[in-house]
Amino acid sequence: MALAKVAPLRFDIDRVLKHDGRAPRYTSYPTAVQFSTDIGPVEYCDWLTGLPQDGAVSLYVHVPFCTRLCWYCGCNTRVVNRPEPIGEYVRYLLREVALVARKLDGRRSASAIHLGGGTPNTLTVDELQAIFRALGREFAFVDDMEIAAELDPASLTRSWVDAAGALGMNRASLGVQTLDPKVQAAVNRTETFEQIEECVAALRAIRVRSLNLDLMYGLPHQTTQSVLDTIDAVLKFRPERLALFGYAHVPWMKSHQKLIAESALPGPAERLEQALTAEEKLVGEGYVSIGLDHFALPHDDLARAKADNRLRRNFQGYTTDAAKTLIGFGASAIGALPEGYIQNHAQELSWRQAIDRGEAPIARGVTATDDDRFRAEIIERLMCDFAVDLEAVGGRHRNGSIPDLDEAMARLRPFLEDRFISIEGRRIEVLPAGRPLVRSISACFDAYLQPDALRHSRAV
Numbered sequence: 001m002a003l004a005k006v007a008p009l010r011f012d013i014d015r016v017l018k019h020d021g022r023a024p025r026y027t028s029y030p031t032a033v034q035f036s037t038d039i040g041p042v043e044y045c046d047w048l049t050g051l052p053q054d055g056a057v058s059l060y061v062h063v064p065f066c067t068r069l070c071w072y073c074g075c076n077t078r079v080v081n082r083p084e085p086i087g088e089y090v091r092y093l094l095r096e097v098a099l100v101a102r103k104l105d106g107r108r109s110a111s112a113i114h115l116g117g118g119t120p121n122t123l124t125v126d127e128l129q130a131i132f133r134a135l136g137r138e139f140a141f142v143d144d145m146e147i148a149a150e151l152d153p154a155s156l157t158r159s160w161v162d163a164a165g166a167l168g169m170n171r172a173s174l175g176v177q178t179l180d181p182k183v184q185a186a187v188n189r190t191e192t193f194e195q196i197e198e199c200v201a202a203l204r205a206i207r208v209r210s211l212n213l214d215l216m217y218g219l220p221h222q223t224t225q226s227v228l229d230t231i232d233a234v235l236k237f238r239p240e241r242l243a244l245f246g247y248a249h250v251p252w253m254k255s256h257q258k259l260i261a262e263s264a265l266p267g268p269a270e271r272l273e274q275a276l277t278a279e280e281k282l283v284g285e286g287y288v289s290i291g292l293d294h295f296a297l298p299h300d301d302l303a304r305a306k307a308d309n310r311l312r313r314n315f316q317g318y319t320t321d322a323a324k325t326l327i328g329f330g331a332s333a334i335g336a337l338p339e340g341y342i343q344n345h346a347q348e349l350s351w352r353q354a355i356d357r358g359e360a361p362i363a364r365g366v367t368a369t370d371d372d373r374f375r376a377e378i379i380e381r382l383m384c385d386f387a388v389d390l391e392a393v394g395g396r397h398r399n400g401s402i403p404d405l406d407e408a409m410a411r412l413r414p415f416l417e418d419r420f421i422s423i424e425g426r427r428i429e430v431l432p433a434g435r436p437l438v439r440s441i442s443a444c445f446d447a448y449l450q451p452d453a454l455r456h457s458r459a460v
């Protein structure tokens, strides 16, 4: 494998790390930490019934099963190597789709289906088809809808890819993480370049229009060189998109992460060097850097959305999906509606019991206030565009009256003094040196965040 040289860094790492704290990833605002049991099935059903008639909805289906347990994993999933629990889950999922759809006023059109996990390719082809039939009965699929799935190369088969292709899958995301055998062994996830190559060939054969590969940095024993070597190897596939996630080590929330030796984890300075060097490499290879952790070829929808300031952020990360409503199905699935956010029971048993009672299986949620929506848009623009015009955002909320943002401005001052941001009038821009800190900068506008909120992973 050709070794890429570690490029010199343009960033003052010490200066960045001085501001490194713990901040949410802001895939929503308010974030999931603010969800409470005050919002449940009754509120959700009211929200569904009252959905505005215009505009298509997006659908998310969570598949909380995997054939292996990667020790770094932060997803809602469990290892299952028997077909029965998955079959049972799918039977309930079909009932949930019918139950939720009954609350809607009329048959809505759907512009996107995202299968996430866990590992959606643990479903059999029959189960996958049954889910699409159920969704198709309840929702009118728009022409050229986006159909995406997160896939694990270890268990992906050509027949599964062909079946998903026949159902219209046109976007796929394949987990790679790292090809370094030492890192793979330290996280209990081994796979070869050839396995990835076979999966890519199968996905290219069905002509997915956008192939994403997930990579990670900050894993145990990972070095900058090892991250670059993995990038070098996968660039052969010229994926339309690459995600480069910093390992979020939260063993107090995910106990299997305790299996990872903390002494083998790269420190904050090494993590930052890995992220920045990888970014430099990918940009040099013709990829457009998208927000915090995504890269896309210039012709890909994601890069175009960035160029047109249409980029959005939702529970799946950076997206082009403009739908105002996301309906989530499956244990732990999160939904977003104009009134707020809701989350299904994460425990499968509670999720099933609610469906047995004929209830939407909602565990918790949050109603978004006017002020939340205003701050949500500021945070979303910062996370997506690295810039926000408070005047323009204010004009779209709270009848145009911009609230007092003195506290946020005071929190921003250290970032301004260290030249990580610029402020001109009401326009805030995250300067290139401040980009790794965009989560902490966005957190300045978070009215809920306590200064030392340790529930979140490192912001850098």
Ligand SMILES: C[S@@+](CC[C@H](N)C(=O)[O-])C[C@H]1O[C@@H](n2cnc3c(N)ncnc32)[C@H](O)[C@@H]1O
Pocket: 066, 072, 073, 074, 075, 116, 117, 118, 119, 150, 151, 152, 153, 173, 174, 175, 176, 177, 214, 215, 216, 245, 246, 247, 248, 249
């Ligand atoms: C649902 S998985 C992808 C599909 C499939 N299950 C697989 O692993 O190949 C979602 C992605 O989240 C990322 N991820 C999982 N746990 C993470 C963590 N603790 N920190 C950062 N990224 C993580 C990985 O890049 C992973 O590919």
Ligand code: SF4
Pocket: 065, 066, 067, 068, 069, 070, 073, 074, 075, 077, 117, 118, 119, 152, 175
């Ligand atoms: S990374 Fe993917 S395959 Fe591994 S445990 Fe998490 S969801 Fe499952």
